């Protein structure tokens with residue numbers, strides 16, 4: 221085969237594409253990142269919540285502490301009028317929700333991707349693609365509009381909700397619109413809310429407020445009485461009125477640095493892989509912003525896919541097809557769960573009628589008083605509760621003789637934890653060669669078992 225232009229083309233330099241491209245380049249894979257925007261990070265805050273599992277993934281790349289310093293950790297959430305969730309109980313080094321603008325996440329990920337050697341092509345748009353058994357050909361236009369092609373072994377569409385990759389593959393994006401006329405703004409407040417994160421719904425309106433920590437607040441509101449298309453003008457008076465309806469006060473909001481009206485869909489591609497082309501992030505799934513899951517789910521898709529693709533490209537995977545299919549097998553059900561749970565939160569917030577209002581009050585009361593229920597919901601929202609079937613579970617940040625597990629994972633390799641002086645045999649299906657392992661030792665000499673931890677911090681089943 222002729223030498224290809226690159227190993228992997230990643231389309232889209234949003235959070236998903238940046239994390240994926242940076243990981244692949246760090247693993248020694250040649251990556252070209254195609255982004256139609258001109259160079260530079262957008263300063264529009266879309267996502268603003270980074271959850272504990274995502275912070276763990278960033279910790280495994282040496283980026284978490286810097287991100288945490290840019291935002292506000294929140295440990296308490298007041299849902300539907302009750303102090304419902306205490307995040308400080310989360311079993312993680314990051315026992316909180318970090319409020320920080322999406323562009324801070326992108327800034328760190330872009331810096332890392334540059335340092336690992338990603339070939340950035342800004343002002344470049346994917347227009348089409350074709351594939352055969354050996355390669356993918358991406359049709360692109362560069363900044364001067366000239367069409368050209370890029371040939372690679374794999375291509376990943378991280379190109380957002382209107383994904384050209386998904387459309388070109390002919391994949392459907394079934395689902396429906398879940399909420400329209402949501403008003404979103406970043407504002408300053410005259411009065412500080414008593415709870416750092418407040419969500420309330422009264423059936424005819426709901427509102428949400430969270431602090432960025434630098435004097436700016438994210439406010440989101442919805443009013444049943446004003447359901448208009450996204451193109452309809454929006455101003456701060458409209459958001460003030462919604463917030464007064466839902467929270468009883470507008471906290472003297474002023475000086476919006478941006479404000480917009482949008483609608484939200486719930487959709488998921490039926491397949492995240494077609495041959496040598498894969499989908500990740502919003503290109504694969506989109507849902508309501510309730511629960512702040514969009515960016516987090518995309519980043520975790522990228523963390524799940526990057527080591528698998530790298531192992532296949534390095535000929536390290538005993539069964540490359542099965543390993544790539546496991547991306548769909550593991551991440552598609554997570555996407556479906558996020559669609560369901562974020563949809564449930566938004567429907568509860570919009571609930572009208574005595575039955576639904578009772579359900580909302582019951583949900584809030586259960587979360588504030590029933591510990592197992594709260595733990596389950598926090599596990600789902602924080603991402604710490606995500607497991608890939610009964611065997612593949614998240615491994616927490618264990619203290620080891622050689623340091624913390626998530627520090628050892630920064631090598632981007634599997635970590636084999638074993639009792640001192642032993643060399644356990646790797647399972648035959650382990651997609652790593654012994655030469656690429658990081659070896660570590662339990663701090664407790666009494667522990668006799670071994671654990672093979674994947675580069676994304678999940679345990680690989682041993683002994684198969």
Ligand SMILES: Cc1cc2nc3c(=O)[nH]c(=O)nc-3n(C[C@H](O)[C@H](O)[C@H](O)COP(=O)(O)OP(=O)(O)OC[C@H]3O[C@@H](n4cnc5c(N)ncnc54)[C@H](O)[C@@H]3O)c2cc1C
Pocket residue numbers: 231232233234235236237254255256257265266267268269322344345346347378379380381382383384404480482500501502503509511512513514515516518
């Ligand atoms: C108004 C708004 C508010 C939001 N609020 C929240 C929130 O509060 N919490 C939350 O978790 N999520 C929120 N989201 C969702 C969150 O922003 C997304 O989930 C996240 O950005 C997804 O990241 P991504 O990398 O998958 O896609 P994106 O961030 O959409 O990145 C895709 C990239 O691909 C590029 N691209 C697209 N097509 C092409 C092409 N053909 N060729 C080359 N490049 C291309 C785009 O320019 C873009 O840079 C919000 C979204 C919006 C629009």
